[in-house]
Amino acid sequence: MEKTPNQKAWFLVLPVLILVAFSAVVPLMTVVNYAVQDSFGNNVFFWEGLGWFEQVLTSDRVHAALGRQLAFSAIILAIQIPLGVAIALCMPKRGVWASVCLVLMALPLLIPWNVVGTIWQILGRTDIGLVGHTLAGLGIDWNYARNPVHAWITVVVMDVWHWTSLVALLAYAGLQSIPQAYYQAARIDQASRWKVFRYIELPKMQGVLLIAILLRFMDSFMIYTEPFVVTGGGPGSATSFLSIDLVRMALGQFDLGPAAAFSIMYFLVILLVSWVFYTVMTNLDRAEGK
Amino acid sequence: MASTTETLAAPAARTLPRIRTRHVVMVLYLAFMLIPIYWLIKMSLQTNREILGAFTLWPQNPTLDNYRVILTDRSWYMGYVNSITYVVMNTVLSLAVALPAAYAFSRYRFLGDKHLFFWLLTNRMAPPAVFALPFFQLYSSVGLFDTHIAVALAHTLFNVPLAVWILEGFMRGVPKEIDETAYIDGYSFPRFFVKIFMPLIASGIGVAAFFCFMFSWVELLLSRTLTAVNAQPIASIMTRTVSASGLDWGVLCAAGVLTIIPGALVIYFVRNYIAKGFALGRV
Numbered sequence: 186m187e188k189t190p191n192q193k194a195w196f197l198v199l200p201v202l203i204l205v206a207f208s209a210v211v212p213l214m215t216v217v218n219y220a221v222q223d224s225f226g227n228n229v230f231f232w233e234g235l236g237w238f239e240q241v242l243t244s245d246r247v248h249a250a251l252g253r254q255l256a257f258s259a260i261i262l263a264i265q266i267p268l269g270v271a272i273a274l275c276m277p278k279r280g281v282w283a284s285v286c287l288v289l290m291a292l293p294l295l296i297p298w299n300v301v302g303t304i305w306q307i308l309g310r311t312d313i314g315l316v317g318h319t320l321a322g323l324g325i326d327w328n329y330a331r332n333p334v335h336a337w338i339t340v341v342v343m344d345v346w347h348w349t350s351l352v353a354l355l356a357y358a359g360l361q362s363i364p365q366a367y368y369q370a371a372r373i374d375q376a377s378r379w380k381v382f383r384y385i386e387l388p389k390m391q392g393v394l395l396i397a398i399l400l401r402f403m404d405s406f407m408i409y410t411e412p413f414v415v416t417g418g419g420p421g422s423a424t425s426f427l428s429i430d431l432v433r434m435a436l437g438q439f440d441l442g443p444a445a446a447f448s449i450m451y452f453l454v455i456l457l458v459s460w461v462f463y464t465v466m467t468n469l470d471r472a473e474g475k
Numbered sequence: 476m477a478s479t480t481e482t483l484a485a486p487a488a489r490t491l492p493r494i495r496t497r498h499v500v501m502v503l504y505l506a507f508m509l510i511p512i513y514w515l516i517k518m519s520l521q522t523n524r525e526i527l528g529a530f531t532l533w534p535q536n537p538t539l540d541n542y543r544v545i546l547t548d549r550s551w552y553m554g555y556v557n558s559i560t561y562v563v564m565n566t567v568l569s570l571a572v573a574l575p576a577a578y579a580f581s582r583y584r585f586l587g588d589k590h591l592f593f594w595l596l597t598n599r600m601a602p603p604a605v606f607a608l609p610f611f612q613l614y615s616s617v618g619l620f621d622t623h624i625a626v627a628l629a630h631t632l633f634n635v636p637l638a639v640w641i642l643e644g645f646m647r648g649v650p651k652e653i654d655e656t657a658y659i660d661g662y663s664f665p666r667f668f669v670k671i672f673m674p675l676i677a678s679g680i681g682v683a684a685f686f687c688f689m690f691s692w693v694e695l696l697l698s699r700t701l702t703a704v705n706a707q708p709i710a711s712i713m714t715r716t717v718s719a720s721g722l723d724w725g726v727l728c729a730a731g732v733l734t735i736i737p738g739a740l741v742i743y744f745v746r747n748y749i750a751k752g753f754a755l756g757r758v
């Protein structure tokens with residue numbers, strides 16, 4: 186749609202600007218403030234320069250948390266994207282069953298994150314949980330609170346349970362937009378199922394899949410509540426992802442300087458990914474406009 | 476003739492087993508989705524002794540006692556009241572500021588519009604962990620710590636951008652000729668907006684409200700950091716119970732089931748918009 190140039194439109198966005206400035210810019214400035222200063226208490230601060238950034242960048246603890254975070258996000262994407270696409274392809278195209286599937290699949294998306302954690306915390310227990318009990322029955326010494334591998338499996342399966350439906354629903358929305366004529370043409374050409382997927386469905390889903398990948402990356406990159414409830418970041422710090430580590434640093438130990446420097450670098454990563462996301466979105470809008 | 480029947484029959488024979496695998500995959504996936512939820516409901520219908528006693532796949536003596544505990548104990552049910560209070564405040568606030576802004580983004584070009592739109596997105600993507608400490612200090616210093624309004628304001632950080640993006644996605648689908656006709660007919664902007672435009676994007680407003688509600692409802696970190704006693708949300712009460720010793724699993728599960736209900740109630744009405752909402756109105 187052709188937009189009219191009109192500077193008065195600023196008045197319409199002003200409330201948003203003020204509100205978000207209050208809830209985003211002011212706190213961010215506090216963070217910047219802490220990142221470059223040090224204090225011995227009593228609200229006396231002195232200039233620290235880039236010292237905290239240096240400390241964080243060379244800190245083993247942050248490196249380890251970042252490594253765990255990237256591994257987690259990579260595993261999540263590697264499982265959820267193909268699985269989500271597969272589920273979307275299996276979903277009924279229309280009718281009552283399509284609605285039933287949509288509603289049931291969306292349920293985990295709407296459960297409060299701490300309850301998701303609670304559910305899997307219970308399921309994994311050998312005494313009262315279905316999964317833990319079954320595994321124990323099979324002779325596996327299942328203990329996600331002590332064994333780091335078990336903790337990781339629990340957290341990953343939990344996230345797959347929680348978010349795969351989102352990928353599936355997005356891919357499904359992409360599939361729904363493919364005109365029936367494309368499939369008919371493919372049938373006339375006697376295209377195999379794989380070729381239909383590769384040359385018709387995949388290109389048409391490209392846009393939504395990019396969105397799905399970015400959303401899943403962002404959300405898994407800042408995951409906090411679910412692993413916090415299930416494992417508390419443990420055993421040791423085996424499942425302390427970036428957010429958990431950051432909160433521990435800032436609110437647990439009150440290491441304000443390093444925590445703030447950490448926050449800023451965290452935020453820069455987010456900014457970068459958001460920019461990619463934005464570019465994808467605007468390109469998609471433009472392609473749709475044509 | 477024989478060859479025609481063959482080519483017609485061949486795809487049919489090939490589709491039949493494919494449909495069956497599809498169904499199997501779907502049933503397995505839905506089972507994977509539902510079993511954890513079933514387990515939560517099952518445990519919420521058992522007494523703590525029964526849960527810790529013999530392992531059973533379904534409740535032997537279903538009881539609603541756990542729900543009774545929650546609905547009669549002030550320290551439990553106030554959690555729901557607190558959560559709903561700040562979630563509703565946040566939804567109303569977010570929509571009220573987002574509606575005019577989304578209209579501006581969908582209709583006009585103005586200085587810095589693209590930058591502003593992008594900046595809003597970065598706030599939707601911002602990790603709450605980064606904001607937890609500054610929010611705590613900010614709201615403590617202005618005397619809003621442990622109030623509903625503090626949590627409602629804090630959640631606007633991601634909900635206002637979300638609402639703006641979703642509403643903009645719906646508004647761009649409304650042709651501009653409608654606006655122009657209304658102005659020619661002598662409508663003032665506020666009257667046009669409320670009387671004509673808002674009914675046109677009613678489903679968009681519904682979807683935006685639903686997502687504001689959901690994202691504020693499921694969030695734990697900020698709401699826990701910003702509250703202590705008076706405005707403590709149900710999510711935070713639940714995590715505190717977990718850390719305490721002598722935990723009552725049945726009551727915890729009942730509390731969990733009750734938090735799922737608001738989402739489960741409205742999900743049918745928004746089923747076709749879930750993907751659109753999560754993709755910020757862009758699918």
